[in-house]
Amino acid sequence: MSGAAGSQTSSITTQEPRSYLERGSAHYRQQLISSLSDVSGLAGGAALQRSRALDWKKVLSVATENARAAGVESRFKTLVGSAFDVLWGSDYDLVLLTNFLHHFDRDTCVSLLARSKDALTPTGRCLAVDFVPNQDRVSPPLPAAFSFMMLGSTPEGDAYTAAEFADMGRAAGFPRVTVKPLPPTSQSIIDFQQS
Numbered sequence: 001m002s003g004a005a006g007s008q009t010s011s012i013t014t015q016e017p018r019s020y021l022e023r024g025s026a027h028y029r030q031q032l033i034s035s036l037s038d039v040s041g042l043a044g045g046a047a048l049q050r051s052r053a054l055d056w057k058k059v060l061s062v063a064t065e066n067a068r069a070a071g072v073e074s075r076f077k078t079l080v081g082s083a084f085d086v087l088w089g090s091d092y093d094l095v096l097l098t099n100f101l102h103h104f105d106r107d108t109c110v111s112l113l114a115r116s117k118d119a120l121t122p123t124g125r126c127l128a129v130d131f132v133p134n135q136d137r138v139s140p141p142l143p144a145a146f147s148f149m150m151l152g153s154t155p156e157g158d159a160y161t162a163a164e165f166a167d168m169g170r171a172a173g174f175p176r177v178t179v180k181p182l183p184p185t186s187q188s189i190i191d192f193q194q195s
């Protein structure tokens, strides 16, 4: 574990969280399904040659159940532990950071994006899903309010604007970053491209 990542994770995300498993509702189960794609895995990826999901052990045990239920278990593997400690592997076509970057400060996000870049093929892409407020940071209401939630529940997390994601991407070696809304949700997809 290194630098900013280490200090971030030691306070909030190095401990295996109990919440996702213990709440047990359909809503959180659904979140676990999508957590398959957290770093590089993908839940329902029938067309995928291989997928890897990186998260804590208990989260991944549910993700594995879901991969089995979707019939893709033979192409699905897990990487157990912190994204800051575990070796991610290489030559991925796609790295997914879904609802993850908002936990961390700018420099830690840059380090995660740099890790993503290192794990990709030269033409691979990194996609993040997150709340992206407008440049004014007070609209639209939900993404703007989400930054308050990160202020109250993480040491340094935030909801980042498109310009801030573009800056992080450039610092991590992604010269082209585009942000598109994902209606009907209040979230956006952030596409980090290497050229």
Ligand SMILES: C[S@@+](CC[C@H](N)C(=O)[O-])C[C@H]1O[C@@H](n2cnc3c(N)ncnc32)[C@H](O)[C@@H]1O
Pocket (backbone or CB within 6 Å): 009, 013, 014, 017, 020, 030, 031, 032, 034, 035, 036, 037, 038, 054, 055, 056, 059, 081, 082, 083, 084, 098, 099, 100
């Ligand atoms: C907000 S949830 C997002 C879950 C899912 N990707 C989604 O989009 O609904 C954040 C996820 O990051 C995981 N996580 C938190 N800190 C982590 C770390 N240091 N390394 C790997 N996973 C971590 C949590 O266990 C949780 O599954």
